[in-house]
Amino acid sequence: MKRLMDRRSFGKTLLGAGAATLASPAIFGLNAVAQIRRGDELVVGIWGGAQERITRQHIVRPLEEKYGVKINYVLGGTPERRARAYQERGRPSFDLLYLNIFESRQAVKDGVTQAPALDRVPNAKFLYEPAKLGGYGVAFNPVTIVYDKRKASAPVTSWKDLWKPEWKGRIAWPSYPGAQGTAGLLMAAKIHGGSERAIDVGFQKIRELKPFAAIQGSQDQLYTMFDQGVADISIEFGSFTRSYAETRNPNIAIASPVEGQALAQNVACPTVGTTKQALVEAFVDLHLGEACQMAYARETYYSPTVSNLTIPPDLAPKLVLGDEVKKLVDFDWDHVISQQAAWSSRFNREIAG
């Protein structure tokens, strides 16, 4: 008599069925998180202005059309959304948060945002090294010296040129904390033999530059100061200043100091505890894609963080690409952020006061 199944094959079938039964909840679990469902809503915290416009066009619209999801923006600067994200740690109301370079790394350490998962975001394999920490770097925005070339006896080629007597009383020093102010403080220390761990020389050298024409708190404020002739030189994002020089004030030049420009970055940070992991990763993937990165490069002169783009020759000199990325001066941001409270206290008293 032939049985349907002999004992060995029955045993194998049983083993297979058992394994499948044990594995099935995991498969369902994976589906629940790793799949994008129609009707999902994503909450993204991002800056307004051109950032909102570009990302809506190149990320939000394709995603909404492709998956039938809804993407909502909460607009603003990083301070409010970072404070909220910290308060909501573990139960976030944002799924994705845009922060700057040092805020993002601290947020990962504090368990508020996730470290990047480079294998789950296809375009992340093209990221430059500095853009892989603390989240997904989406734009390089180096900080450098910007100045009125009519007032300069010679083009500015070094960070040390700030200490030349011709600029005395005409400097708008960037406020601290902030990307520009941090870069200014750290570079002041570095070129005079200090570092982020030996910062006193930085404060001392900046004090030597007093009195300042003003302390500037944002690029808009600085450009007004340039327009009004209140100041002639400052430390600022090269990208915005280039737009400003091209559209408003051709007298402003952007320096390329020999010591290098200071690194600053916009970073996309998925929050810990988000329930839309796959959608977040799809969003970031599109941000790192060619369309979005090129749009930023053309409209705001942000330098791309991915290396697989073909930049037209008229745009390339205005950006920081390829090997030049390695020359950007990076710092131990973990240490820098841990000192922020102490340094801002010193800054308020010794420099801004």
Next chain:
Amino acid sequence: MRSGRPLTGILLSIPATAWLAVAFAAPMAVVALLSVQESPDPFAPVSLVPSLVQFAAILGDPYFLRIIAETIALGLGVTAGAVVLGYPLAIWLAGLPAKWRPYAFAVVLIPLLTNVVVRSLGIVLLLAPDGLLNSVLRPFGMARSAGFLYGHFAVAVALVQVFLPFMVLSLYDSLVNADERLKQAAASLGASGPRVFFGVTLPLSLPGLRAGTTIVFLMSSTAYVSATILGGKKVWTTGMIVWQEALQNLNAPTAAALSMIMLAWGIGFAFLAERALRRLAPWLSPDRPRSARRFELPAGLVRALVAAGDVAGPWIGRALLALAIFLLLFPLTLVAVQSFNDVPQATVAGFRAFTFKWYAAIFETGNYLGAFRNSVELAAAAVLCSLAMALPAAFALVRYGYPGRPAVVAFWMLPLALPHVAIGVGMLRVLQWYVAIPPFMGLLLVHVVLIVPFCISLLRTSVLQLDEALEQAAASLGAPPWRVFLLVVLPNLAPGLAVAGIIAFLISFGEVTVTSFLTTARLTTLPVRIYAEASFSLEPTVHAVSTLLILATVALLALVNRFVKLDRVWAK
């Protein structure tokens, strides 16, 4: 002033107290608790053992003490400036025929419709090295090469511009209720204009002055947006430090401790203003009148001052009026001009080319219309709730004394004295509760908390000047209390209610600090939207938005005035 039954007073006080207890006491308690925490770490567990470490650090540090002193001085300076410029404006407003008052109101109120970021830009253009002030002073050799920007003067000018409308409306509230016949009697006895002002108008307007100075001082000493834009980071106020500690350094305990110190001096000022009023206007106290120890100058000096005042007074008054109107309106004309300017950023001075594209941009991009609708709905709801609570509270304040009333009044005024940043930080900690309720309700709760002190303050001035004889006459003719209220009290309160309602609407409409903490993706208000734009780069679209708002308000006022007899609203 007769005193009513204490029980009625307590009942009338309940709505305002209950709302504030629910919506304000929680964040307030959080701020108080945070201020006695030792560790600045954002994730440190909250310890219930109070520690005065934060207060010691602040009060023992000469830097903080200097900033506190500078902030208080700035507040006092701005208040003084607002008084000097506000009186001519308020007197002019109260003296206009009722037909023209809505337009004059527009002059005073329209600055409040423009976003504070946008208005500050107008002041920048005024005080810049190539700006108007320098051009006027240059022939006299008093121009400054660096302009007048980025210092305490610029911040003070900006703050006076921002808060002048509040002072004017508080004074107007008092002046419009003053009896014309008293002024006529003084004039008929031979008093000149300045003498009538100092002898009759000023004393009669003291309640309004008290409300105005309290509001302006509290708001200007906690302000930080204008200080940040116009101070160039050379000017530091305690409000800016609270913001920096709470949001950039994530150090809530220090921010909370500093907020409690600001609260203390705010309460101190309100208390002193109250005492000054009782001393200077003893006829208003419901308690038994104390003999007023008047401050007497030597007679010769008085005669000399009066003579000088008679000659110079009217001219000084007119000059101040012109200066006040200029300060309010000039930045706005710049805003309107800039809205047609084809430049990439809002801060560019100098007209490049004419364009309508910013107006087109409002309707195309960025959902300004949705944010505007949210703002209007929220403000309207907030005004209705606030007035409904503030009116009984004002009556309780003026007519129905009960033990413990001063403490209750102090509680009502607390939201004014606590910096909005601190309220926002406190809100964050109880955020999970707020997230559980619908976003509109959450924002409404907060906005009413912020508005109610203004409404109570202003309505108190109006109720103080109600003529009780009219109510008694109505009662003696057989009208039940509700009829007396409806037909006698409310119409007499109409100007006060209108003023309080308008101010409340404008404050809610322009509120950005606390709202930006609670905003969700679906419920954004217009000022938060504009503030978000400013976080990146401000385009002239915001100027177009402001200009449209101004035009819409003026049109609305004109329309309403045409078809509805609102004379009673503007004047008694």
